[in-house]
Amino acid sequence: MSDSPLPLASALHTPVLSWYADNARTLPWREPDAGAWAVMVSEFMLQQTPVARVLPAYEAWMRRWPKPGDLAAEAPGEAVRAWDRLGYPRRALRLHAAATAIVELHGGEVPRDHAALLALPGVGTYTAAAIASFAYGQRHAVVDTNVRRVFARALAGLAQPSISPTAADQRLAVSALPDDEPTAARWAVATMELGALVCTARTPRCAECPIRSQCAWVLAGSPPYDGPPRKGQTYEGTDRQVRGRLLAVLRAAPGPVAKNALDACWPDQVQRERALDGLVADGLVDPFADNQYQLPQ
DNA sequence: CATCCGTGGGC
DNA sequence: TGCCCAAGGAT
Structure with missing residues (x-):
């Protein structure tokens, strides 16, 4: 093991939370009265689809199906149709199946329990933690590609995270979590937002970063990525x-x-x-x- | 663990 | 102009 300690994650809490307070985007699923269903719908849509393209589909979806039971009452094909061109339409089918399970198993309310969320179709480790944290304010490590990138740079000093999520990523995110529940929930959304707006994959805006003076990657001179090449996904003809x-x-x-x-x-x-x-x-x-x-x- | 699963926009 | 990437999940 190396003697050099990782930067103390707790030293990042205050600057990141303060940055988020000033720079968070206004998004409909973040409104105080949005509710867990809104968070859940947004999380499904945001699985591999950018915010800008999600917004119109999300608004139409929530107008049409304001509660899980409203969606469950319709044919799954209507969910696929309303999914429009968001991509990966199996997500629409899974969201419909999840709504049905919520009606049948949870009285029509999005469950609060992480394990119950994880059992829903289309809900994996990330989405379960995201709903529990964003909608219900619980303390969970919410580890998506943004968070993995922020931690890879700030804590591990690497230009990019590993190609696929690892148990180490999860452990790191758990260890960095603030102790108290409401702060942990704000930290989760704040680190994601930092990755989405500042600590971006291609051209990070380090000059605007609240933790640039503590970032292990910046302190190491921002060394380029030297891991295995990422396989570019071809699409044409597939x-x-x-x-x-x-x-x-x-x-x-x-x-x-x-x-x-x-x-x-x-x-x-x-x-x-x-x-x-x-x-x-x-x-x-x-x-x-x-x-x-x-x-x- | 690798692969499959859509779509479109930015650089 | 391509190429890279975008709040993953299931198998």
């Missing part, structure tokens, strides 16, 4: 692109769609069939009558 095209047609249609309309989406029949079968297997598309398909009812 099944994902084909699935996206097929689902776009089905979302736009008010009802069932003839198969020949779907055939026009993609020239390669083998890939097209595979993509369609995959959508059906995922529950995103239902076969209907003969040679017709629709969003799940």
